Amino acid sequence: MDFFFVSDHLALDFAATLTWRTTHPIDLLAEPTDLAAWATQAGLTDHPGRVSRAALDRARQVREAIYRTAVAAERGADAAVADVRLIRECARGPQVVVALKSLGEVERRGGVDEVLATVATRAGELFGGDDRHLVRVCAGAECTRLFLDRSRAGNRRWCDKLACGSRANAAAYRRRKSGALASGSAQAGPYDT
Template sequence: MSGNLGLDLAGTVGRRRTGRVDLLATPADLARWTVAAGLLDTEPAVSDEDLARTAALREAVYRLASAARAGSPFEAADRELLNRAAGRAPAGVRLRDDGGLERTGDLGAALATTARAAVELLGGPRAALIRECEASPCTRLYVDSSHRRSRRWCDMRGCGNRAKAAAFRARDRRDG
């Protein structure tokens, strides 16, 4: 959705400024997310401690991406946390007999893959393309890879659709 696995992780908290919604509230949520995000083929074992470490990584990625978006310097503690996570062995990939792809590893490997994606984004030219969704109250970050760099929403099917429908209703009421 965001165009980067690291931003996808950061996006598992919605409405950061109003009524925060945590999509990874339980270890089971996190295990499901690793599969839904395409990091692993099977849900890994996840403890409460793993969940807390993941939340810390998620918040560090969000703060770093927000800093990149604003042109501000990175906080050293956030950068170090992200670099530590990215330094672990990433999730494995194998080509199956049927030509399909198999993704293997534990939670640490999935998070290393996610952290590496964030490092590559934040340390590269695409960091300048990080945007925040314009739909209120959404606060998701995404990479604007649109042709004209004019993307406004994290997802056209959700936030974009709601924003366009609200604008239509407002015009309709105004015009009579």
């Protein structure tokens, strides 16, 4: 499986591994091997090793704590104490080690525990700092991805312009078109607008 990394933050990309949360949720971390694949694609570790079912369950719990805390940040609300505690505890473990191998090449070492600790650390930095004010929810219909709005004008609306932005534009175009037809300019054929 190819995972998306469009949030401009590792912790938010991790939260996005549960998609379409409010309509038809799909957990992209369905199997332990999915978590290993995510960790590798996220560039966190070269060899995540074998992931146990228990580790996957824990990863999902941390992911949901991150998601809820991000939503709280986006709304300017308080984070749940239990979520903060989980993110904090998880971050205390050993982290992924990134070591220079040669010019242009690094080695990233760590199993799933180290990967989770690193994600939780990054989440802690985000939620504990000023960037928490940049957390946004994608404006795409049904899309529940979160991202950081680092645009200069502070007007980023989409998790991904291609995935959600162009789809929304196409829908708006269809609405305008059908609206024009429905409002019944009698002379206008479907291709005349």
